[in-house]
Amino acid sequence: MAERINVLLMEKISQAAVKNFEDQGFNVRQQVAYNEDELIEAIKDVHIIGVRSKTKLPERVLNAAPKLQAVGCFCIGTDQTDLDVACKLAIPVFNAPYANTRSVSELVIANIIMLARQATDRSAELHRGEWNKRSAGCFEVRGKTLGVVGYGHVGSQLSVLAEALGLRVIFYDVVPKLAMGNATQVATMDEVLTESDFVSLHVPAEESTINLIGAKQIAKMKKGSYLINYARGKVRAQRSSDWRGGLLFEVQVHALNCAIAVTDPPPQVVDIEAAAEALKSGHLAGGAFDVFPVEPAGKVNDFKMALTGCPNTILTPHIGGSTEEAQATIGIEVSTKLIDFLNKGSTVGSVNIPEIQIRRSLAEGHIRVLHFHDNHPGVLSKINSALAKVNIASQTLDTNADVGYLMVELAKDPECEAELRAVEGTIRCRVLHTGAGYQGDKL
Numbered sequence: 001m002a003e004r005i006n007v008l009l010m011e012k013i014s015q016a017a018v019k020n021f022e023d024q025g026f027n028v029r030q031q032v033a034y035n036e037d038e039l040i041e042a043i044k045d046v047h048i049i050g051v052r053s054k055t056k057l058p059e060r061v062l063n064a065a066p067k068l069q070a071v072g073c074f075c076i077g078t079d080q081t082d083l084d085v086a087c088k089l090a091i092p093v094f095n096a097p098y099a100n101t102r103s104v105s106e107l108v109i110a111n112i113i114m115l116a117r118q119a120t121d122r123s124a125e126l127h128r129g130e131w132n133k134r135s136a137g138c139f140e141v142r143g144k145t146l147g148v149v150g151y152g153h154v155g156s157q158l159s160v161l162a163e164a165l166g167l168r169v170i171f172y173d174v175v176p177k178l179a180m181g182n183a184t185q186v187a188t189m190d191e192v193l194t195e196s197d198f199v200s201l202h203v204p205a206e207e208s209t210i211n212l213i214g215a216k217q218i219a220k221m222k223k224g225s226y227l228i229n230y231a232r233g234k235v236r237a238q239r240s241s242d243w244r245g246g247l248l249f250e251v252q253v254h255a256l257n258c259a260i261a262v263t264d265p266p267p268q269v270v271d272i273e274a275a276a277e278a279l280k281s282g283h284l285a286g287g288a289f290d291v292f293p294v295e296p297a298g299k300v301n302d303f304k305m306a307l308t309g310c311p312n313t314i315l316t317p318h319i320g321g322s323t324e325e326a327q328a329t330i331g332i333e334v335s336t337k338l339i340d341f342l343n344k345g346s347t348v349g350s351v352n353i354p355e356i357q358i359r360r361s362l363a364e365g366h367i368r369v370l371h372f373h374d375n376h377p378g379v380l381s382k383i384n385s386a387l388a389k390v391n392i393a394s395q396t397l398d399t400n401a402d403v404g405y406l407m408v409e410l411a412k413d414p415e416c417e418a419e420l421r422a423v424e425g426t427i428r429c430r431v432l433h434t435g436a437g438y439q440g441d442k443l
Contacts, residue, residue: 004025006027006046006047007049008029008030008042008049009028010034010049010052011074012030014327016335017050017074017334017335020331026048033298040060040064047069048070049065049071049072050071051074052073054297055080057071057080058082059082068089070091070093071093072335074327075321076098076099076321078351088402092353094337094350099321100329100330101153102325103322104230104320108228109161112141112162116139116140116226118286141165141198146167146170146197147172147192148170148183150171151179151202155200163180169184170184171183197226199225199228201213201229210268210269211271213227213275215274215278218274221283223283224283224284226285226288227278229270229287229288229289272306275287275289275307276306286311287307287312287313288314289315290319292307292318340358343432346358354404354405366410367409367410367431369409369431369432370406372406372429373403373406374403375400375402386420387416389416390410390416393409394408395408
């Protein structure tokens, strides 16, 4: 008898995702938060888990989930999940890398205007009862230069919005990019730093972005310019031979009376100590930061770090993509990817498993075998031997450094099925049968 799929959604994931899963007949449980031990207990019978940035899925949790088929990160980042372990367990991890592009871009635009007018400082003063009407050091953004570092989806969308306000846009990226509107790509990041009135960072978390902006780079920026970081606070360390960057820097965060104390902070995109010094000295006229080297897992009442109290500095708690529209879009996108994997075997959009695109449904009377195996010499030969006596309707294979993923559609043959499961090096073998929803009875 087919086992009904259990879905666990953490952290108030959008109801659009809940509806998408329930429409497939999946059993959905929702939970705001678990500590690690509670999560280990809850995940034992779960086939799909959906998380955002606060719920961590380290090796200990993943190894405690024998039925887990896939992970959905309902956000951009996947730092909360041990991708290396998930890959070796043949658990694909899906995210929504572009769904909140508009939300982030709009907030950056808002911050550019608020910084130029010192509006948040005036607001804070008025909340304290101080009336301090002034125009000194306050500017229109029209005619100023915005420098974008990282011209991906957010950077290019920001470029379009900025030009509509009359800003001149230049950008730097490590690869040639098609400029939107009248934006101009420059050859080096130094050109962005030296020419821009506003510098906005939109880079991925990877080895090349460690300490991207430090004291040396800030010194190259115009006196009176503004620094904005809506990219990443901390970055992952990568194994030189591992494209997935499976190793994560560990950060010690101690909560004591709701205060955050940090030892050995991880590598970061922006040296916030250097940024704070430049803000206090007046070299930078202001800054906006939405991401930080260390971020609390939940609400705290005394989050302090170097940027706290700096003049004309907007600090927000990683809310760049936190709009209802973005969360609904993310909910639909990630849940659809998970459903496509469960129902069809498609791994398009997975960040840690070879990507195989499967559009068509199963033909009547056929089965689809999804075989994950160690990417070692000789394994594929044994798989081919197991398939030698059956009529194959279609077959697709892709690999990465550690894992191979084979999709094969064939006439139902229990002996072949058993042989494939018995192949040495098999990590996981799943069988799909004709019908709506997940019908496999062998997980």
